[in-house]
Amino acid sequence: MFATNEVKFQTSFQYHLWSSPFIYFGYSQKTFWDVWDLRNSFPVTEIDFRPEGFLEWRFTNPNVEYLRAGYEHESNGKHAPEWRAWDLVFAEVRTRPVLGLVDVRVRAWYPLYTPPENRDITDYLGYSELGIRISKPEMLEDLAIGVTLKKGTTGGLRNGSVELNLFCPLEFWNSERPSGFWPQVHIQFWSGVGERLLNYNMPTRSLRIGLHFAV
Numbered sequence: 001m002f003a004t005n006e007v008k009f010q011t012s013f014q015y016h017l018w019s020s021p022f023i024y025f026g027y028s029q030k031t032f033w034d035v036w037d038l039r040n041s042f043p044v045t046e047i048d049f050r051p052e053g054f055l056e057w058r059f060t061n062p063n064v065e066y067l068r069a070g071y072e073h074e075s076n077g078k079h080a081p082e083w084r085a086w087d088l089v090f091a092e093v094r095t096r097p098v099l100g101l102v103d104v105r106v107r108a109w110y111p112l113y114t115p116p117e118n119r120d121i122t123d124y125l126g127y128s129e130l131g132i133r134i135s136k137p138e139m140l141e142d143l144a145i146g147v148t149l150k151k152g153t154t155g156g157l158r159n160g161s162v163e164l165n166l167f168c169p170l171e172f173w174n175s176e177r178p179s180g181f182w183p184q185v186h187i188q189f190w191s192g193v194g195e196r197l198l199n200y201n202m203p204t205r206s207l208r209i210g211l212h213f214a215v
Contacts, residue, residue: 161192
């Protein structure tokens with residue numbers, strides 16, 4: 001396993017297309033930028049694109065918040081032999097916060113197509129992930145801590161990953177929240193395989209500190 005020192009940008013959004021049932025279009029993009037590589041003019045080493053469409057059902061059940069089912073494509077936009085991509089169908093369920101603090105998210109998928117360049121991707125990324133989030137403690141409103149776990153189908157714990165995220169509003173020490181748009185400090189720790197598509201089978205480890213903007 002090696003440590004990566006690249007800057008990471010991620011942009012994500014969801015657009016509500018239709019109601020009853022709720023139909024959404026979503027898009028995420030991860031960009032990795034080697035700002036320390038002065039000799040090669042700070043290259044952008046990889047951009048991963050992930051559009052998706054899904055249905056969402058919301059419940060009055062006190063334990064379940066929503067169920068989603070949809071289709072997703074993910075690709076790094078490169079040409080062979082560096083092309084990595086897959087198309088999959090997925091289902092996702094999220095619980096309502098237990099005691100107002102902890103919620104659990106389970107996402108499962110099944111690949112419909114994988115090119116020869118990453119035919120074995122499920123050996124490393126598996127067929128599901130588990131997310132646990134702790135948010136809004138009484139003493140630090142809007143502080144959130146989340147962990148996402150994945151496990152490949154082979155290789156034991158070596159083919160898996162853990163992602164830890166800490167979100168802390170800049171004004172958490174102030175009793176009066178400023179109006180309008182306000183960023184959060186975002187601390188992210190990653191360890192395992194699959195953070196990026198190009199080297200999905202190569203374990204990496206990173207610790208990043210930045211800003212998170214949510215609308």
